[in-house]
Amino acid sequence: MAFLALGINHKTASVDVRERVAFTPEQLVDALQQLCRHTHSREAAILSTCNRSELYLEQGDLAAETVLRWLADYHRLSLDELRASAYVFEGDAAVRHMMRVASGLDSLVLGEPQILGQMKSAYAVAREAGTVGPLLGRLFQATFNAAKQVRTDTAIGENPVSVAFAAVSLARQIFSDLQRSQALLIGAGETITLVARHLHEQGVQRIVVANRTLERASLLAEEFGARAVLLADIPQELATSDIVISSTASQLPILGKGAVESALKLRKHKPIFMVDIAVPRDIEPEVGELDDIYLYSVDDLHEVVAENLKSRQGAAQAAEDMVAAGVGEFMARLRELAAVDVLRAYRQQGERLRDDELQKAQRALANGASAEEALAQLARGLTNKLLHAPSVQLKKFSAEGRLDALATAQELFALDEGPTDKPPQ
Numbered sequence: 001m002a003f004l005a006l007g008i009n010h011k012t013a014s015v016d017v018r019e020r021v022a023f024t025p026e027q028l029v030d031a032l033q034q035l036c037r038h039t040h041s042r043e044a045a046i047l048s049t050c051n052r053s054e055l056y057l058e059q060g061d062l063a064a065e066t067v068l069r070w071l072a073d074y075h076r077l078s079l080d081e082l083r084a085s086a087y088v089f090e091g092d093a094a095v096r097h098m099m100r101v102a103s104g105l106d107s108l109v110l111g112e113p114q115i116l117g118q119m120k121s122a123y124a125v126a127r128e129a130g131t132v133g134p135l136l137g138r139l140f141q142a143t144f145n146a147a148k149q150v151r152t153d154t155a156i157g158e159n160p161v162s163v164a165f166a167a168v169s170l171a172r173q174i175f176s177d178l179q180r181s182q183a184l185l186i187g188a189g190e191t192i193t194l195v196a197r198h199l200h201e202q203g204v205q206r207i208v209v210a211n212r213t214l215e216r217a218s219l220l221a222e223e224f225g226a227r228a229v230l231l232a233d234i235p236q237e238l239a240t241s242d243i244v245i246s247s248t249a250s251q252l253p254i255l256g257k258g259a260v261e262s263a264l265k266l267r268k269h270k271p272i273f274m275v276d277i278a279v280p281r282d283i284e285p286e287v288g289e290l291d292d293i294y295l296y297s298v299d300d301l302h303e304v305v306a307e308n309l310k311s312r313q314g315a316a317q318a319a320e321d322m323v324a325a326g327v328g329e330f331m332a333r334l335r336e337l338a339a340v341d342v343l344r345a346y347r348q349q350g351e352r353l354r355d356d357e358l359q360k361a362q363r364a365l366a367n368g369a370s371a372e373e374a375l376a377q378l379a380r381g382l383t384n385k386l387l388h389a390p391s392v393q394l395k396k397f398s399a400e401g402r403l404d405a406l407a408t409a410q411e412l413f414a415l416d417e418g419p420t421d422k423p424p425q
Contacts, residue, residue, distance in 0.1 A: 003139060005094040006067050006086060007047075007054030010108045013085035015299050019280035021075055021082070023048040024249060025125075031074065032129040038070045043136040045126035047101070049118050050163075050191075050247070050279040050298055051108050056098060058135045064088040092331055095139060099323045102147035104156065108302070109163055111156035111312045111319075114190055116147050139330070146326035153322065156315040164194035166304040167275040167296075168202060171243050174273050174294060182206040184237050185226075186246035186254060188216040191277055193223075195245050200224045208241065210234050212248075238263035244274040246282035255283045257290065264292055275301075350386065357381040 008021055023031055023046055035044045035055065043058035055067055068086060072079040089097040097106070102119045104111040123140045126132040132140070151157050175181050183199050185192050188211040199207060207226035210233060211217035217228035229237060231254060238244070238259060248254060264272070274295045276283040281297065288295035361378040365371065390409070397405040409415075 002059040002091045003094040003135075004057045004059040004062060004064060004067065005054060005089040005097045006057075006064055006071070007052055008082075008085045008087070009052035009054075009106070010299065012087060015279055015281065015297050017081070017085050018051070018053065020077060021053045021071070022050075022279055023053060024251060028125045029129040032126055032131045034074065035067075035070060036131050039066050043133045044131045045122050045136060045140070047119060047122040049115070050277060052101075054101070056094070056136065056139075058133070059090065059094075064090070092327055095142075095330055096323060096327045098139065098143045099146040099326050100320075102143045103150040103319055103323060104147075105150075105316065105319055105323065108298070109166065110309045110316060112162045113151070113157055114162065114194075116144070116151075117190070119147075120144065135334075138334070142326060142330040142333075146323055149326070150319045150322050154315040154318045156312050156319050158311065158315075162194055163277055163298060163301055164191050165198050166301040167195060167245050167277065168198040170275070170296065170301070170304050171199075171245075171273055172202060174271075175242065178243075179203040179205065181242040182208065182240055183243040183245065184208045184210060184234070184241035186210045186231070186234065186244070186282060187248040187278070188220045189247060189249070191247040192245070193220060195247070196220060196224045196226065199243075204243075208237050210237065235259045235262065238272070239266040242270075242272060244272060244283075245277065246275070247277040248282050250278070250282060251280055253280075253282060253284045255287065257284055257286045260287050260290060260293060264290065267292075353385045354382060357385065 008018060010018070013021070028046055028048070032044055032046055035041070035046070035057075039057065039062055041057045041060065041062050045056045047054045047056070055071065057067065068083060068088075069079060071077075071086075072082045075082075098119075100106045102116050104113065104115055107115055119140075123132065126136070171181075171183075172178055178199070179202075181204060183204050183206070185195055185199075185207065188209060192209070196207060196209070205225075207221070207224055208229055209217045209221045209226050210229050210231050211220075212231055214228055214230055217230075220226070221228040234255065238255075241263075244255070246254065260272070264270075269292045271292045271294060274283060274287065274293060275297075276295065277298050279298065283295060285295075285297075287293055357378050360381060361374040364374045364377055369377075390413075394406065394409055397409070
């Protein structure tokens with residue numbers, strides 16, 4: 001009943017590598033089914049965010065190298081390049097890793113809340129793909145419970161800190177008065193929603209939301225008194241935008257160097273602050289080479305994030321202790337479940353032996369035996385049959401010198417208590 005977790009994240013891989021290992025929402029169901037077929041794993045789930053791509057599997061006899069090769073082949077990457085950035089956790093360590101990820105303890109921003117929702121989404125997609133069974137299902141539920149306890153019982157989620165918050169904090173350092181700035185937000189997902197909320201709280205009045213579908217952009221824009229446009233309208237909006245923050249699921253860059261150069265001419269080279277939170281990137285890296293453009297990727301936010309994390313560090317150890325307790329409790333329950341099938345088979349065997357001996361006793365009664373004789377026969381026969389298989393195995397263990405098995409049997413049958421003078425109850 002072992003588990004395996006394999007992946008890369010912001011600590012082990014650059015944004016260039018992470019964007020090549022990322023899975024789009026449209027790829028996930030097919031990728032999960034391929035993963036199970038190629039690795040012969042019965043259960044699997046994939047978590048793919050801007051900061052990490054991770055595979056969770058019910059391990060069995062599965063080797064991590066097999067999973068790594070599948071991941072490299074799927075994304076057409078060099079196996080050596082991927083191996084240099086990948087990490088692997090097995091057994092208890094895999095359980096602990098999943099719980100730490102869901103609790104925000106392994107995030108770029110310590111304690112950030114979005115990862116739990118992303119983990120729940122990964123579970124939902126795996127269920128849709130039919131690749132989650134009872135084992136991974138139990139692990140995900142235990143993971144969600146551990147993360148919920150961390151959020152509820154520690155201060156790790158206090159003082160809003162996220163990549164979105166870090167982006168707005170950096171903008172506040174560059175612009176002395178955010179209220180006089182116009183912000184162009186590209187995308188309409190959860191991260192951009194957080195960006196819009198933080199900008200709104202900082203008093204930014206002019207916010208434009210650009211998205212592939214106008215309906216989605218309008219829903220977000222309405223919440224913050226912003227204006228909604230399509231992605232095709234971005235070149236015109238750039239000329240009046242001081243802040244550009246982008247986070248979409250696009251596989252290709254949305255904003256290129258040419259469009260930004262044209263906007264700078266119209267702005268008479270008034271600077272633009274840009275943050276590309278997306279993986280793969282939404283803004284071509286060459287845009288950062290332009291004068292008057294301050295372009296930051298998600299990896300550039302580390303320093304800003306570090307300053308905003310000090311208030312959460314004290315809660316981290318308490319959260320780690322809760323995760324450790326959650327791992328211990330889950331693994332103990334899992335070990336108990338492992339005994340269920342054995343206990344069921346043992347009980348069924350005992351009931352068959354009982355029924356056989358009961359029928360013999362009933363036949364003896366029908367043939368004129370006394371009740372005392374029938375009961376004595378029942379007791380002898382049942383005792384002999386119940387003890388036969390264990391006796392044979394114990395003699396075999398002794399002959400083979402398997403003293404550990406003999407000690408286990410003594411403990412199993414509670415034989416170390418010695419004789420008792422207490423009357424039977």
